[in-house]
Amino acid sequence: MENKMINVGVIGVGYWGGNLVRVFLSTGRSNVKYVSDLHEKNLNKIRMAYPDMIITKNYADILKDKQIDLVCIATPPESHFEIAKKCILAKKNILIEKPMTKTVKEGKVLIGLARKNKVQIFVDHTFVFSATVRKLKSIIDEGKIGGLLYFDSERINLGLLQKDVNVIWDLAPHDFSIFNYLFPKLNPESVQVFASKHKHPYLEDIAHIMIRYKNDFIMHIHVSWLSPVKIRKIIISGDKGMVWYDDIHPFEKIKIYDKGVHVNFNKETAFFPIYRDGDIITPKLNNYEPLNLEANHIIDCLHGSDNPVVDGNEGLKVVQLLEACDKAVSLKREVRWKGIFN
Ligand SMILES: NC(=O)c1ccc[n+]([C@@H]2O[C@H](COP(=O)([O-])OP(=O)(O)OC[C@H]3O[C@@H](n4cnc5c(N)ncnc54)[C@H](O)[C@@H]3O)[C@@H](O)[C@H]2O)c1
Structure with a gap:
């Protein structure tokens, strides 16, 4: 070819x-x-x-x-x-x-x-090809935010209610694919979901998903079809810095905060948190259509000059997380695995 x-x-x-x-x-x-x-x-x-x-x-x-x-x-x-x-x-x-x-x-x-x-x-998984997610990956891989604390996403708007999938299956694949691309080595250990059906006759239209990884690194995703405003934001926090990603913002989509807290504590001294409140950096992002980069990448793979970034195994990981959410929704409790991707 x-x-x-x-x-x-x-x-x-x-x-x-x-x-x-x-x-x-x-x-x-x-x-x-x-x-x-x-x-x-x-x-x-x-x-x-x-x-x-x-x-x-x-x-x-x-x-x-x-x-x-x-x-x-x-x-x-x-x-x-x-x-x-x-x-x-x-x-x-x-x-x-x-x-x-x-x-x-x-x-x-x-x-x-x-x-x-x-x-x-x-x-x-279109987001994986976006300039913002590519930038987040380089920020994390370069160690700019340090050891991971949490990943907190909000993906909410009014509708569009789907006929065949609930709000988790509709919206959370974006967060799961972004997360797996940013942290390819991490294997989730437990899932808990708070979800409810308000307007949809038989499928959840609001959900809070909490997934736990090793070292207490937590992913939280709020997805909803019942929000009056459209919000697409992710905060990734580490012990050296924090990143804010707002996909709705026209140009300042990513901000890197030099913020954090260090707590000095032992039995003899008082509880003594020291806050760090430093610079905020807004990195410049390349301007291109993610789907265009993706299509060219697929063509390269078909020509044998590249390997797929999102192959069947990556697609499967997202479905594994979605199925785990289904189980947590139906059992109404935290469900634990040795590692969902095993
Ligand atoms: N990557 C992204 O960012 C992104 C964004 C939106 C939707 N999607 C995905 O794209 C898919 C389609 O979503 P949509 O919003 O375009 O849905 P849609 O309902 O607007 O379009 C689906 C189309 O498929 C057609 N179709 C169904 N069965 C068919 C068949 N057997 N043969 C030929 N055509 C058939 C329907 O007639 C319909 O026109 C979904 O899987 C959705 O999750 C991905």
Whole structure:
């Protein structure tokens, strides 16, 4: 496949699939040959924008075409497994939307089938390709915040209530994928979730997820479809510094705080905390579309010149965390593992 144009088919062109079509075309290194959707309205949008594209309601047409190198699956999560399985059996590389599958078992089946059929799985954890998350990673890897204390995320807004997944499955994959990218060696040891159903008839619409790692490093994620304001913020705290990430802010998305507290305490002396309140640095961020970097990275992987940053195993880790949350929700208590990713 050395440096040839990559031929792409996109299954599902609702809200997100249209972005995949646009971005793969914009790379100039791939050609979106087919688009498939069940709804005439969505297909018409594609017909109007890209008159040369082959449009089909039956995605099997894409799989029959030997020229297709990559199939993007941007359908609702409940259909990911069946469609992905057929693509892999037709020996197509796939880019599958988050969450990769609805169960760990399905995720493992796809990984096994991909290995057998010698195709690659890419999972669309878009944030991992953003300039902000890349910057956070370099800040952490360079030791600027020191030993880890906590990761605290808020991802809340009004809606969009989903039909087939609760708010955890809808929004938390973003935080889980960011966390796993920043801290690839960490293996979660327990999960506790406080969740409730207020407006959705049968799925949780608010949740607080708490995940514990070794050395008492805690991840807390608040996800909600019932917030009057849209908030997308993460604080990562270490013993040398703290980082604030506000994805809504137009330009100051990351701030590094030289703040902290040191407590001198022994039985003879009084309790004596010393606070550090130093500079705040706002690093400059590169300006690019994460999906564009991701599409180019996938093309590089298909040409054999790079290895996937988010492969099936990374997709599976997110599903393992989501399944662990389901268990904690249904048991209404903290659930412990020796390590969820074992
Ligand atoms: N990476 C991201 O940041 C991001 C953002 C939004 C959504 N997503 C993911 O993208 C996926 C789609 O979400 P959406 O918001 O675009 O949903 P959507 O409902 O707007 O679009 C899904 C489309 O898939 C089509 N579809 C369903 N079954 C099909 C089939 N068998 N063949 C062909 N088309 C079929 C539907 O007709 C619909 O148009 C989900 O997995 C979601 O989690 C990812």
